[in-house]
Amino acid sequence: MIEINNLSVSRDGARILHDVTLNVPPGRLAAIIGPNGAGKSTLLHCMAGLLPPDCGQVLVNSRNIHALSEARRALILSLLTQAQGTIPRLSVQDLVAFGRWPHHRGRPTATDRAITAKALARFDLDQLATRNVETLSGGQRQRAFVAMAYAQSTPWMFLDEPLAALDPKYVRDIMDRLRDMTGDKTGQRSIALVLHDLSVAARYADFCIAMKAGRIIAAGPWRDIVTSDLLSDLYDTPLRVAQLDGVPVVMGL
Template sequence: MIRVTNLGLAIDGKTILHDISARIPPQGLTAVIGPNGAGKSSLLYCLSGLTRPTSGQVSIDGADITAARTTDRARMLALLPQVTPALPRLTVADLVAFGRWPHHRGRPNDTDRRIVAQAIRDLDLDDLLDRRLDTLSGGQRQRAFIAMNHAQSTPWMLLDEPLSALDPRYASDIMARLVELSRPGTGRAIVVVMHDLAMAVRHADWVICLKAGRLFRSGPPSETLTGAGLSALFDTPIHVEHLRGRPVVIID
């Protein structure tokens, strides 16, 4: 379990996060939602240990994440930033294989190769292995980076807006794959910062809502992703209805 206790973050004298306390279950998919500027990405980076909070603590299974060594942290969690690096000469196969680096440190073995091959299959990249990243569509490129994180074989994956700028087909495809990767029994939990409320309502197992740098609400979707709750979170009328047995978000 990830536990956030009285977390505060200030950058250049500006307070970004205010006294946040929350927990994230060790399985399933947790969506982090909220208005622009709510502090969602900042919280994710604090969870990853790459940003040291000004106050409070983030612990994973009782261990302070900021006190962990870099190599230990890389085996504990994988982070996909909102803006991925430009690696034009790299192929899909090369990129996914990089996910094993924290484990083999430059000396891959059969286990590493097997895990990379499975990650490639899980993200349906077999036909793209020899393609350079700069020749891929946005959805294909995003799948490749997620496969790299998947190959890292960490119990936690932290993704910052992985659906950003994707068309509905690719967004739906990637979200479905993330759900599969985080099911009970997989040994992995996924935390996703997202703006697509329709995807959150349909797929999230747990939700953290931020507003103006503060924890607005957290809990299961039945408590957090209601019309009243979302309306208050985003300061606009929002309804959650059901169509063909699935929840649908309607914004007035």
């Protein structure tokens, strides 16, 4: 469970989040949606403990995330962010193995190696294990980074726009696996992610956090709260939720 109470956050002196109060239940795939500049990414980074709040607090599994050291935080939550700067020249295997670093801090055990191998297999990276991350395609590279976050084995996973600029095939690759994780009987994960493609969100997410101008507009189970009216209001443009062969899609009108 994530409990966010009266959270306000500023970046570069400008207030981005205004008095956000929100509960996110565990075991869900929670999509944060909203127009550009709504503060989605800021909220995710603050939930991950990387941005200090001006006031308010974030409790993840009843622990104040900003009062914990990085080392402890990395055992509770993992983060996939949009990589900046240079892409590391690491093999896929080495990159995924770094997901275990919070657990072993430099002295990997047999368990760490086993979990790394499991993550590689789960994300279909066995064939690419020795390849340099730098030489992968965008979709493969993103899968490797998600596998690293998965190997971290934290109860919560936060992903900031994991699908940016990916082909439909890779979108499905990643979203199918994320959904499987929230449904896992053993080692179930709770996932919160920023999504831009509303049809992808409608298809995969089972919890919705709708944001606009630094505030939460609505939050709840996707089916109960996401309607054509809500989305049209949220994005200031006519949108319609429809069913296509039993799958929800969101269309601009």
